[in-house]
Amino acid sequence: MRNGGWKKRVRNVLGILGAAFFFLHSSLFIFTACEGIDCTLDNVVTLNIGFYSSESGAQVSVTDTLNVTAEGTDSVLLNRGRNIQKLTLPMSYWQEADTLRLKFHGGDEDYSYEYYIVLRITKSNQPHFESPDCPTTMFHEITDLDYDDPYHLTDSIIVENTDVNYAALENIKIYFRGSTD
Amino acid sequence: MPHWRTSRYISAVALISLFCLTAAAREKKEPIPKAPLFCGAAVFADLSGPVMKAVGARYDQLEVGARLNFRDHYFPICELGIGESNREGRENNNKFHTRAPYYRVGMDYNLNKKHNGNRLMVGLRYGFSGFKYDFSDPDFSDPVWKGGAESLNMKNMKAKTGWLEASIGCETKLWSFIRLGWNIRYKVRLHQSANACGEPYYTPGFGKNGSNTFGGTLNLIFDVGRTTKKNTAVEQINEIINDKQ
Numbered sequence: 001m002r003n004g005g006w007k008k009r010v011r012n013v014l015g016i017l018g019a020a021f022f023f024l025h026s027s028l029f030i031f032t033a034c035e036g037i038d039c040t041l042d043n044v045v046t047l048n049i050g051f052y053s054s055e056s057g058a059q060v061s062v063t064d065t066l067n068v069t070a071e072g073t074d075s076v077l078l079n080r081g082r083n084i085q086k087l088t089l090p091m092s093y094w095q096e097a098d099t100l101r102l103k104f105h106g107g108d109e110d111y112s113y114e115y116y117i118v119l120r121i122t123k124s125n126q127p128h129f130e131s132p133d134c135p136t137t138m139f140h141e142i143t144d145l146d147y148d149d150p151y152h153l154t155d156s157i158i159v160e161n162t163d164v165n166y167a168a169l170e171n172i173k174i175y176f177r178g179s180t181d
Numbered sequence: 182m183p184h185w186r187t188s189r190y191i192s193a194v195a196l197i198s199l200f201c202l203t204a205a206a207r208e209k210k211e212p213i214p215k216a217p218l219f220c221g222a223a224v225f226a227d228l229s230g231p232v233m234k235a236v237g238a239r240y241d242q243l244e245v246g247a248r249l250n251f252r253d254h255y256f257p258i259c260e261l262g263i264g265e266s267n268r269e270g271r272e273n274n275n276k277f278h279t280r281a282p283y284y285r286v287g288m289d290y291n292l293n294k295k296h297n298g299n300r301l302m303v304g305l306r307y308g309f310s311g312f313k314y315d316f317s318d319p320d321f322s323d324p325v326w327k328g329g330a331e332s333l334n335m336k337n338m339k340a341k342t343g344w345l346e347a348s349i350g351c352e353t354k355l356w357s358f359i360r361l362g363w364n365i366r367y368k369v370r371l372h373q374s375a376n377a378c379g380e381p382y383y384t385p386g387f388g389k390n391g392s393n394t395f396g397g398t399l400n401l402i403f404d405v406g407r408t409t410k411k412n413t414a415v416e417q418i419n420e421i422i423n424d425k426q
Contacts, residue, residue, distance in 0.1 A: 073326045093322075094329030127333050129316050129379040132270040132277045136318040136333055 039134035040166055046088040047098075047121070047140075047164055047171055054155035054175040061085050062176075064106035064115075071099040091164060093138045097122040104153070118148040119157070119172070128165070140164035142171060153177065216253035216296050223248050223360070225402040227262070232399075240266035240383045244398065248289070253296050256289035258304070264312075264385025274319050281312030283386025285346065298354035302364065306346040307371075313337045314381045338376035342384045345369050352402060360402035369393045 053060045061083045068078035068089060077089050077100070092098050100119045107113050122144035129136045142162040147154075155177050161169040227244035234241040244262030251257075265280040287306030293299055321333035350364020370392050375381060381390055388394045 070326075072328075075325050077325075090325045092326040092329075095326065127321070127335065127378050129275070129318070131382050132268045132275040132316075133272065134270075134275075135273065136275065136321050138323075 039130060042166055042168060043135060043137060044168075045091070045128075045137050045139060045165060046168065047091050048168060049087040049089065049172045049174060050160075050170045051085055052173055052175045054177055057175075059085055060176065062104065064104040067103045067105070069101050069103070071101070086170070088168075091121075091123065091138070091140050093125060095125075097144075115151040115153055117153060117157075117174070120146040120148075121172075122146075123164070137166075145172065214296070218251060220250035220253050221404055221406040222250065223402050223404045225362075225400040227398040227400055229397065229399040230262070239268050240264065240388070242283075242385065244386075246285075246400075253300075254291045256291065256302070256304075258285075258287055258289055258306070260285040260306070262386060264310070264383070266383035268382055276317045277314065277382040278316075279312055279314035279381060279383060279385065281310060281385045283308060283310035283312075283384075285309075285386065287346070289348070298360075299351070300353075300362070301351050302349070302362070304346075304348040304350075304364070306348065306366075307343065308346060308368070308386050309341075309343045310385045310387065311339075311341045312381075312385055313339055314383075316379065335376075335378060338378065338381075340373065340375040340381050340384070342373045342387060342390075343371045344384075344387050345371055346396075350397075352400070358404040360404065361400070362402055363397065363399045365395065365397040367393065368396055 051060050051062055052058065062081075062085075063083060066078060066081040066084050067076060068081075068087065069076055070089075070092075072092065072095060078084075078087060089100065098121050100121070102117045102119070104115045105112065121142055123140045123142050126139045126141070127136060128139045140163075142159055142164065145157065145159050147157050149157075153176055155175040157172065157174050159171065160173050161171050163169065164171055224247045225245065227242070227246075230242045230244055242262045242264040244260055246258060246260035248256045248258040261282060261284050263280065263282050266277060268277045269275065285306045285308040287304055289302045289304035292301040292303060315336045316333075316338070317335070318333040322331045323329055346366045346368045348364045348366040350362055352360050352362025355361050368387055370384075370387065370390075373380065373384075373390075384390050388396050
């Protein structure tokens with residue numbers, strides 16, 4: 001090989017090694033330094049229940065005091081709620097069905113009353129993850145809804161959307177008889 | 182550093198390299214001898230994977246490949262490797278693990294018209310990986326109902342991913358039949374099927390899972406077969422032409 005060719009070869013090798021250095025430098029930025037935490041911001045999974053009037057079909061507020069409890073836990077899911085239009089409630093991770101008791105209190109010093117509705121929601125449970133950095137949650141799919149309404153407060157209770165997930169869609173609609181607003 | 186700044190930085194490096202090589206190619210305009218139809222083959226190994234493993238990157242891969250050389254311009258190429266990720270959550274105890282093979286097929290095109298051992302390559306590849314992945318969360322418990330499982334441990338979830346890669350890079354001859362080259366790649370995910378519980382954090386060969394990502398390789402290349410003789414002849418012609426000037 002001639003002298004000029006040898007110099008050219010050395011120049012080429014130095015050039016490619018320099019470029020490789022930049023490449024590796026950039027790669028390390030990508031692979032080790034610049035990774036952000038990309039978790040879904042709305043990462044709360046709740047069962048969403050809306051209250052409606054059977055006459056108008058419009059959403060209504062429950063003026064009575066509302067308490068929500070669930071079988072299988074001592075926790076009160078909603079304590080003394082007033083003017084409630086919708087409920088956002090946690091669901092159990094592993095149970096096949098959740099039984100919710102909605103207690104309505106009303107009246108005054110002379111007269112008070114208490115009614116309740118019991119919802120039994122059968123569901124499937126599916127763990128959900130996005131990334132090791134993000135919290136793991138449980139998604140659900142409502143497969144059946146049964147309810148007990150001994151005081152005939154409601155006209156009907158329907159499942160509007162079966163998926164309980166990050167989308168936070170309204171899952172159950174409770175149509176009260178007459179107007180409770 | 183934000184992701185867009187990194188992308189801009191890498192793009193700048195690529196453009197500077199491209200400019201230097203094209204400027205060098207414009208220096209002398211001489212009749213270029215035509216390379217033979219089949220110029221040989223080459224095998225190569227990616228050096229960046231072991232570096233990533235050594236520095237403790239969140240994922241790494243060991244990759245080898247082979248390619249053919251037609252006219253010193255067209256390089257049908259296939260690559261295969263093993264990608265691995267053992268990732269723990271930064272603010273929790275979640276763990277993700279996968280280790281699986283991946284494959285790529287495609288074509289590189291050499292933009293350098295001279296057959297002087299330097300190549301400026303652009304390429305297109307299709308990559309595929311079918312793999313299993315594990316995910317565990319030791320602190321996964323029901324905050325309200327209690328009871329039930331106190332942790333989550335999902336193993337052998339199946340996924341299949343296919344993607345397209347557009348690459349740009351360059352390479353040069355180090356010595357005799359040994360070459361060194363690098364490239365950066367923009368990858369676009371074409372399809373993916375994954376477990377309903379969640380998509381994998383990392384796809385072997387693709388990188389961090391998402392609709393698109395960047396990557397690259399630093400390849401040590403070994404020319405095999407007829408390459409050495411044919412290319413040497415072509416390069417000798419080029420050197421004679423250069424020396425006459």
